[in-house]
Amino acid sequence: MLSRTADNLYWLSRYMERADFLARIIDAAQRLATLPTAYGGTGSEWESTLNAAGALDGYREQIGAVNETSAIYYLAFDPQNSSSICNCLEYARTNARAVRTALTIEMWQSINGAWLEMKRFQAAFGKPGTIDRLELTRFLDFVRKASLDFDGSAHRTMLRNDAHWFSRLGLYMERADTTARILDVKYNVLLPETEQVGGSLDYFQWTAILRAVSALTAYNWVYKETIKPWLVADLLILRPEMPRSLRSCYDDIARLLDNIGRAYGGTGASQNKAHETLRQLETIDIKQIFETGLHEFLTEFIESNDALGAAIGAQYLIHVDEGLFQGQIQSQG
Amino acid sequence: MANGRFFDEMTKPDGLPRDVYQRVAHWLASAPPELLASRRSQAELMFRRIGITFAVYGDKDSTERLIPFDIVPRVLGRSEWTRLEAGLIQRVKVLNMFLADLYGKGEVIKAGIIPEDIVLNNEHFRPEMRGVKVPHDVYVHISGIDIVRVDDHDFYVLEDNARTPSGVSYMLENREVMMRLVPELFAQHRVAPVENYPDALLSSLRSVAPKQAGSDPVCVLLTPGIFNSAYYEHSFLADKLGVELVEGRDLLVKDNVVYMRTTQGPQRVDVIYRRIDDDFLDPLAFRPDSALGVPGLMSAYLAGNVTLANAVGTGVADDKAVYTYMPEIIKFYLDEEPLLKNVPTWRCREPDSLKYVLDHLPELVVKEVNGSGGYGMLVGPHATREQIAEFATKLKNDPDGFIAQPTLNLSTCPASFESGIGARHVDLRPFVLSGADGVRVIPGGLTRVAMKEGSLVVNSSQGGGTKDTWVIEDFQGGLV
Numbered sequence: 001m002l003s004r005t006a007d008n009l010y011w012l013s014r015y016m017e018r019a020d021f022l023a024r025i026i027d028a029a030q031r032l033a034t035l036p037t038a039y040g041g042t043g044s045e046w047e048s049t050l051n052a053a054g055a056l057d058g059y060r061e062q063i064g065a066v067n068e069t070s071a072i073y074y075l076a077f078d079p080q081n082s083s084s085i086c087n088c089l090e091y092a093r094t095n096a097r098a099v100r101t102a103l104t105i106e107m108w109q110s111i112n113g114a115w116l117e118m119k120r121f122q123a124a125f126g127k128p129g130t131i132d133r134l135e136l137t138r139f140l141d142f143v144r145k146a147s148l149d150f151d152g153s154a155h156r157t158m159l160r161n162d163a164h165w166f167s168r169l170g171l172y173m174e175r176a177d178t179t180a181r182i183l184d185v186k187y188n189v190l191l192p193e194t195e196q197v198g199g200s201l202d203y204f205q206w207t208a209i210l211r212a213v214s215a216l217t218a219y220n221w222v223y224k225e226t227i228k229p230w231l232v233a234d235l236l237i238l239r240p241e242m243p244r245s246l247r248s249c250y251d252d253i254a255r256l257l258d259n260i261g262r263a264y265g266g267t268g269a270s271q272n273k274a275h276e277t278l279r280q281l282e283t284i285d286i287k288q289i290f291e292t293g294l295h296e297f298l299t300e301f302i303e304s305n306d307a308l309g310a311a312i313g314a315q316y317l318i319h320v321d322e323g324l325f326q327g328q329i330q331s332q333g
Numbered sequence: 334m335a336n337g338r339f340f341d342e343m344t345k346p347d348g349l350p351r352d353v354y355q356r357v358a359h360w361l362a363s364a365p366p367e368l369l370a371s372r373r374s375q376a377e378l379m380f381r382r383i384g385i386t387f388a389v390y391g392d393k394d395s396t397e398r399l400i401p402f403d404i405v406p407r408v409l410g411r412s413e414w415t416r417l418e419a420g421l422i423q424r425v426k427v428l429n430m431f432l433a434d435l436y437g438k439g440e441v442i443k444a445g446i447i448p449e450d451i452v453l454n455n456e457h458f459r460p461e462m463r464g465v466k467v468p469h470d471v472y473v474h475i476s477g478i479d480i481v482r483v484d485d486h487d488f489y490v491l492e493d494n495a496r497t498p499s500g501v502s503y504m505l506e507n508r509e510v511m512m513r514l515v516p517e518l519f520a521q522h523r524v525a526p527v528e529n530y531p532d533a534l535l536s537s538l539r540s541v542a543p544k545q546a547g548s549d550p551v552c553v554l555l556t557p558g559i560f561n562s563a564y565y566e567h568s569f570l571a572d573k574l575g576v577e578l579v580e581g582r583d584l585l586v587k588d589n590v591v592y593m594r595t596t597q598g599p600q601r602v603d604v605i606y607r608r609i610d611d612d613f614l615d616p617l618a619f620r621p622d623s624a625l626g627v628p629g630l631m632s633a634y635l636a637g638n639v640t641l642a643n644a645v646g647t648g649v650a651d652d653k654a655v656y657t658y659m660p661e662i663i664k665f666y667l668d669e670e671p672l673l674k675n676v677p678t679w680r681c682r683e684p685d686s687l688k689y690v691l692d693h694l695p696e697l698v699v700k701e702v703n704g705s706g707g708y709g710m711l712v713g714p715h716a717t718r719e720q721i722a723e724f725a726t727k728l729k730n731d732p733d734g735f736i737a738q739p740t741l742n743l744s745t746c747p748a749s750f751e752s753g754i755g756a757r758h759v760d761l762r763p764f765v766l767s768g769a770d771g772v773r774v775i776p777g778g779l780t781r782v783a784m785k786e787g788s789l790v791v792n793s794s795q796g797g798g799t800k801d802t803w804v805i806e807d808f809q810g811g812l813v
Contacts, residue, residue: 003594004583097559101572162596264597316596
């Protein structure tokens with residue numbers, strides 16, 4: 001398949017997943033921001049949310065001081081924020097349109113329908129200023145549903161070939177990145193078992209993290225006990241049964257890259273890298289992670305995940321002219 | 334319906350239907366208005382769905398819109414079609430011979446059939462192509478010849494489209510929609526199928542692959558990209574052909590060989606069905622500012638390592654000034670009379686013709702030699718005094734740039750509206766394929782219809798619509 005087609009499919013899924021993540025963290029932050037400080041409200045909720053979205057520097061530069069209304073507008077609608085929800089949906093559709101024939105009708109309709117709906121919301125939230133909370137809730141629900149729709153249509157209708165694998169790969173790469181980021185933003189409240197926990201003060205912070213990755217119920221099922229910060233970290237980093245955990249994402253990433261390697265009759269840097277990370281996630285336990293430092297672990301993970309993205313790009317998506325002619329010209333497709 | 338001034342495809346001057354239209358006329362006459370209305374809205378719904386499937390959509394950001402569709406088919410009888418088909422094959426055969434000659438020995442010029450300067454000064458003439466041998470001497474692999482008729486017997490060629498003609502996706506989709514919309518009419522007619530067009534196109538493309546390509550040549554469709562107005566047709570065709578839809582950036586040239594960038598490394602490309610104009614093909618050879626093309630493509634082409642369809646430089650053959658010489662050109666190469674007539678045309682470059690044209694502007698249609706899409710033309714009978722005066726000045730300043738034709742009484746065909754059935758002017762664009770195995774025409778084509786009453790402009794850019802075009806077995810008598 002064309003490298004550009006694979007690239008479009010990969011980014012299409014990444015942007016849909018990112019839109020979903022943004023909707024979830026806005027929702028979680030809204031809850032936290034309304035808490036009295038006695039319940040763990042920090043007053044800096046929007047700053048850390050912008051940070052988790054990787055948008056804090058851009059926000060400071062383009063908007064300035066952080067306040068709730070501007071932060072919500074910036075994260076959800078602002079055209080100048082290249083990673084706003086609306087821009088994610090816009091880029092997703094542009095990518096989809098360019099590879100229209102590689103998508104199933106169901107996938108195209110889900111993405112095109114979401115885009116049309118998004119335009120209606122965008123018109124309603126045309127300017128920064130006051131946010132109609134009811135309408136915002138509807139919007140965030142719509143974004144999550146759009147992402148589910150797209151995901152479901154891809155899962156149910158795509159042929160299981162390289163197009164499907166590249167599309168899924170984008171989803172898990174993005175999910176691993178966002179899960180690691182939200183953990184890293186909150187690493188200061190995720191303390192090891194040995195530390196003195198600051199009462200129940202941080203309780204709402206922990207549930208907010210779980211809520212942001214839709215894992216609150218999952219936590220209860222897996223651990224059957226009250227919320228402990230180290231277990232939150234364990235769930236989101238190491239548990240294979242938790243679909244947003246780093247471990248689970250890498251199970252999928254490694255499997256998808258193996259499928260691609262098998263179909264193409266050869267593996268390379270991206271397969272090696274994915275398996276290396278997966279082995280690490282399989283063998284380490286949460287105690288060891290806290291010993292080396294959660295923040296250090298997560299920073300390293302995010303960098304390594306970025307490096308894997310670059311390796312996938314170089315191996316499959318963006319072919320640099322020279323160099324790729326070394327012994328791999330195909331005579332037939 | 335026929336008002337006597339125009340030839341109507343369905344109704345004779347005596348009010349009775351022509352033979353080929355017996356069943357359609359009966360259907361139209363007996364169908365209650367509600368039925369036609371529901372079919373019209375169904376058609377719109379289906380096209381909107383196809384539009385959602387392929388093209389774009391919201392109002393503000395829409396880069397494409399739906400072209401109006403009329404549910405009454407354009408019907409041609411087998412014997413009419415056989416005449417038309419023979420004429421189209423003759424014409425396209427000659428277009429290929431003419432181009433091979435222009436870029437070869439130039440005998441048509443030496444024999445004085447066409448003035449040299451019309452060819453050499455033509456902006457679509459590509460000196461780079463001189464002495465280049467293209468596979469099987471095929472230049473125009475895909476053409477769309479615009480045909481009009483003014484009476485029962487004669488078809489006229491209005492224009493030869495020999496560069497990158499579009500519209501074939503409408504021919505295919507109109508048929509799909511009609512088969513669902515009016516199955517009862519299909520049951521009463523034997524309509525020649527058009528659905529094999531993509532297969533025929535693919536086999537034509539494969540037949541002209543360079544020799545070294547082997548038995549399974551790799552074909553691709555090259556598009557300018559998603560912002561091109563015909564992008565939806567490009568992606569539709571690539572899908573039907575089962576070939577990759579590539580943009581310039583997906584291709585690269587190394588040692589005069591063209592490759593596409595795939596997830597499995599570079600893959601050699603043998604035939605490019607390009608929907609990009611010559612000017613944008615290769616920034617090294619043509620417009621250096623073109624970001625759509627592929628650097629080095631032209632030299633790979635000249636080296637014979639890749640086939641471009643259509644060939645580079647075919648634009649010189651569909652120029653409106655060259656058009657006027659087509660009857661003589663056909664006689665020159667085949668020693669046959671042209672089977673399809675040219676519309677009588679005054680070449681404004683000739684002083685006598687210019688004088689005649691200036692004296693008769695209110696009754697003539699004046700076209701720019703290089704114009705297309707219905708832009709830059711004067712329709713005398715519908716023009717204001719100011720517009721006529723303005724055109725007269727243009728003509729005097731640049732007589733070489735214009736031709737003039739009588740206002741043609743384009744035939745009409747019934748169309749269905751909320752207000753009832755009304756006759757509207759139509760033309761026809763059949764699609765002609767040339768390959769190593771000869772020239773063939775898919776029975777049918779794209780009928781364009783001027784949806785506004787009395788209008789003669791059928792171009793979709795000016796509000797024209799389309800109809801499904803049927804070639805049916807000749808009338809056997811009696812209603813079913």
